[in-house]
Amino acid sequence: xxxxxxxxxxxxREAVARWVGKAxxxxxxxxxxxxxxxxxxxYGELAELGLTALAVPEAQGGMxxxxxxxxxxxxxxxxxxxxxxxxxxxxxxPALLAQGETSVGQTWLPRIADGSALVVLAHQERAARYExxxxxxxxxxxxxxWQISGHKSVVPAGDEADAFIVPAVLDGSIALFMAARDAKxxxxxxxxxxxxxQAAELRFEKAPAALITREGLxxxxxxxxxxxxxxxxxxVGVMDRLVATTIDYLNTRKQFGVALSTFQALRHRVxxxxxxxxxxxxxxxxxxxxxxEPTAQRRRALSxxxxxxxxxxxxxGQQCVQLHGGIGxxxxxxASHDFKRLTMIEMAWGDTPHHLGQVSQRMQDSAGVFA
Amino acid sequence: MxxxxxxxxxxxxxxxxxxxxxxxxxxxxxxVHNALRLSRDDHQxxxxxxxxxxxxxxNWPKAFGGPGWNAVERHLFEEELALAGxxxxxxxxxxxxxxxxxxxxSPEQQQRFLPGIASGQVWWSQGYSEPGSGxxxxxxxxxxxxxxxxxxxxxxxxxxxLAQHGDWIFCLVRTSNxxxxxxxxxxxxxxxxxxxxxxxxxxxxxxxxxVNEVWFDGVKVPAENxxxxxxxxxxxxxxxxxxxxxxxxxVNRAKRELERLKRIAKAEGVYEDQRFRDQIAQLExxxxxxxxxxxxxxxxxxxxxxxxxxxxxxxxxxxxxxxRYSELMMQAAGPYATPFVSDAMEAGWQGDHIGAAHCxxxxxxxxxxxxxxxxxxxxxxxxxxxxxxxxx
Numbered sequence: 042x043x044x045x046x047x048x049x050x051x052x053x054r055e056a057v058a059r060w061v062g063k064a065x066x067x068x069x070x071x072x073x074x075x076x077x078x079x080x081x082x083x084y085g086e087l088a089e090l091g092l093t094a095l096a097v098p099e100a101q102g103g104m105x106x107x108x109x110x111x112x113x114x115x116x117x118x119x120x121x122x123x124x125x126x127x128x129x130x131x132x133x134x135p136a137l138l139a140q141g142e143t144s145v146g147q148t149w150l151p152r153i154a155d156g157s158a159l160v161v162l163a164h165q166e167r168a169a170r171y172e173x174x175x176x177x178x179x180x181x182x183x184x185x186x187w188q189i190s191g192h193k194s195v196v197p198a199g200d201e202a203d204a205f206i207v208p209a210v211l212d213g214s215i216a217l218f219m220a221a222r223d224a225k226x227x228x229x230x231x232x233x234x235x236x237x238x239q240a241a242e243l244r245f246e247k248a249p250a251a252l253i254t255r256e257g258l259x260x261x262x263x264x265x266x267x268x269x270x271x272x273x274x275x276x277v278g279v280m281d282r283l284v285a286t287t288i289d290y291l292n293t294r295k296q297f298g299v300a301l302s303t304f305q306a307l308r309h310r311v312x313x314x315x316x317x318x319x320x321x322x323x324x325x326x327x328x329x330x331x332x333x334e335p336t337a338q339r340r341r342a343l344s345x346x347x348x349x350x351x352x353x354x355x356x357x358g359q360q361c362v363q364l365h366g367g368i369g370x371x372x373x374x375x376a377s378h379d380f381k382r383l384t385m386i387e388m389a390w391g392d393t394p395h396h397l398g399q400v401s402q403r404m405q406d407s408a409g410v411f412a
Numbered sequence: 413m414x415x416x417x418x419x420x421x422x423x424x425x426x427x428x429x430x431x432x433x434x435x436x437x438x439x440x441x442x443x444v445h446n447a448l449r450l451s452r453d454d455h456q457x458x459x460x461x462x463x464x465x466x467x468x469x470x471n472w473p474k475a476f477g478g479p480g481w482n483a484v485e486r487h488l489f490e491e492e493l494a495l496a497g498x499x500x501x502x503x504x505x506x507x508x509x510x511x512x513x514x515x516x517x518s519p520e521q522q523q524r525f526l527p528g529i530a531s532g533q534v535w536w537s538q539g540y541s542e543p544g545s546g547x548x549x550x551x552x553x554x555x556x557x558x559x560x561x562x563x564x565x566x567x568x569x570x571x572x573x574l575a576q577h578g579d580w581i582f583c584l585v586r587t588s589n590x591x592x593x594x595x596x597x598x599x600x601x602x603x604x605x606x607x608x609x610x611x612x613x614x615x616x617x618x619x620x621x622x623v624n625e626v627w628f629d630g631v632k633v634p635a636e637n638x639x640x641x642x643x644x645x646x647x648x649x650x651x652x653x654x655x656x657x658x659x660x661x662x663v664n665r666a667k668r669e670l671e672r673l674k675r676i677a678k679a680e681g682v683y684e685d686q687r688f689r690d691q692i693a694q695l696e697x698x699x700x701x702x703x704x705x706x707x708x709x710x711x712x713x714x715x716x717x718x719x720x721x722x723x724x725x726x727x728x729x730x731x732x733x734x735x736r737y738s739e740l741m742m743q744a745a746g747p748y749a750t751p752f753v754s755d756a757m758e759a760g761w762q763g764d765h766i767g768a769a770h771c772x773x774x775x776x777x778x779x780x781x782x783x784x785x786x787x788x789x790x791x792x793x794x795x796x797x798x799x800x801x802x803x804x
Binding site: 045284316397404 | 413414415416417418421484671674675686689690692693694696697700701702704705707708710711712714715717722725728729792794795796798799802803804
């Protein structure tokens with residue numbers, strides 16, 4: 042039982058924070074968002090820092106670090122409100138490729154590690170909502186390879202990814218395939234997202250693809266849990282930052298001749314915000330530390346964590362905007378951007394009703410909580 | 413970072429578990445698991461079993477005869493007791509006044525009072541709140557006048573938990589009206605058998621006399637019963653509060669009660685009702701999050717580094733969760749929560765239960781739990797404290 046970070050983890054945190062301080066102020070974030078949410082520029086800088094190698098196994102040119110290091114980096118990226126598809130490109134994709142049964146991973150992992158390739162999972166479908174087992178896209182054998190057809194939605198990084206990991210039904214069950222961005226039969230329609238990034242609709246029409254694994258559903262569940270842990274840590278960073286901004290504001294802004302922080306109605310709101318922030322941080326730790334558990338325990342724990350993160354993110358986001366008053370709802374001020382990012386985190390990889398359903402389904406007669 | 417307990421910690425837990433299994437009387441754990449009424453004798457019997465083992469002062473350092481456990485070991489001990497259905501140790505002696513006597517009492521006071529606390533022979537009460545001094549405790553008026561080698565204490569305390577059983581009471585009393593209200597308060601130990609002490613039970617909304625009014629009418633208290641220095645009592649009281657620490661979240665009990673909620677929900681046919689089930693799921697999440705917050709505090713404490721600024725949140729969240737599970741249990745019983753048959757909350761009652769035996773105490777417990785967000789510094793006062801640490 043130990044929640045202390047090692048010296049190496051603290052150094053990693055510091056390195057990311059230093060880069061954020063130097064290179065990624067709010068003005069840059071604001072500018073990138075206004076320009077349409079280009080993904081590669083900042084992602085490339087994270088690669089230069091070596092961060093894209095973090096989760097790639099050493100054998101494929103990576104550092105082979107674990108979930109705690111990923112959490113530390115995600116927290117700091119959140120604290121800097123960094124606009125880059127880091128979780129998708131540098132955490133989820135390598136986790137999927139490292140587990141694959143074919144040699145696709147061998148080809149792509151070194152390029153992910155050095156940042157020359159951005160690979161993202163394209164799993165969302167219109168009729169699936171948050172159910173990973175619902176997949177309409179299909180794959181058929183085509184000589185030595187496969188062809189996939191189907192429509193994937195809200196894929197991170199827009200049209201800037203080099204390749205996509207695509208779930209498609211093969212012989213009655215979900216398998217994962219790798220399709221290059223420039224594959225014949227793939228149409229990409231990019232658009233901005235609410236939080237100043239980009240996403241895309243992908244339409245596959247008999248597009249050539251390479252098989253990664255036939256254990257598609259299991260892999261997707263693993264991807265979801267990695268993503269939840271990463272988003273939880275990012276949310277903690279964003280909340281930390283938003284709460285700090287809010288406290289500064291309350292201590293500075295005067296009305297009725299006194300600082301806003303003197304009003305008890307606002308002070309109690311701040312206490313409630315602090316509560317949700319710390320519950321969220323606690324469950325972010327839980328999410329990360331539970332990733333190594335056996336599947337059933339892991340999945341239940343990650344659903345529990347996502348529920349808390351969703352609730353914390355919404356409460357902290359809404360209340361910090363409210364505590365700011367008018368300035369909180371402007372585009373020029375950072376609080377609204379923090380709020381929007383927190384909201385997008387809530388909508389990603391399962392909202393609260395979805396994960397409550399998961400926890401309900403997996404409920405045990407015992408207390409069923411951590412012990 | 414590691415969520416797992418070490419091999420030593422697991423061995424420690426196993427040792428506690430097996431001892432509790434052998435030593436906790438089943439008639440007592442039966443009452444706790446079913447929220448039936450506990451008598452003074454139940455509390456005393458269990459306290460003395462713990463005392464004989466040297467574990468009633470489980471948070472005491474070795475120098476005073478305690479086991480000298482670290483924060484994680486104390487937590488594991490508390491958890492094993494709670495899950496096994498042990499009654500909550502009445503905290504006023506071993507958890508509250510003892511650490512104050514250790515830190516600020518004279519060697520004579522330590523020799524005189526600590527053995528009775530450690531063995532569970534002496535029942536202590538806490539004399540803090542007064543009719544005019546609730547959240548604003550420092551405004552207290554109970555007066556202790558120094559007369560030669562003793563004090564004359566006059567005034568009234570209230571909300572004194574289980575003082576009807578009390579042998580001794582530690583009180584905050586006013587010894588000076590000079591300066592700030594906090595600086596005129598002293599910490600006094602009073603024998604409740606002294607002439608002039610009157611205890612009157614207050615019946616609460618659940619029909620139980622859990623708290624009392626305690627009157628002091630010219631009670632003569634030897635000067636040697638003053639702890640530390642005169643007019644420094646507020647400092648000692650704050651030290652005491654800091655000593656209550658994490659167990660104030662009562663997350664271990666919440667885990668036990670979550671199991672009970674599931675049993676009741678099953679028996680009442682709402683466990684498979686998705687709308688009810690989702691509420692249990694949410695409570696599960698809330699309890700896990702609280703437990704993680706508690707463990708973070710313990711880990712920081714064990715490592716000896718600066719304590720986390722989340723400790724103030726534990727009381728707020730822990731009390732909300734206590735209220736929530738009692739609310740859900742009552743809801744599970746639905747119409748069968750409405751009968752109020754006081755005898756049905758007595759173990760071994762032979763009458764006809766309305767609905768089922770487990771329904772009888774549910775509404776009473778729900779009503780009783782409203783106290784948790786009020787006592788020990790109301791949750792609104794706690795929010796003030798949290799806001800102070802966050803905002804300055």
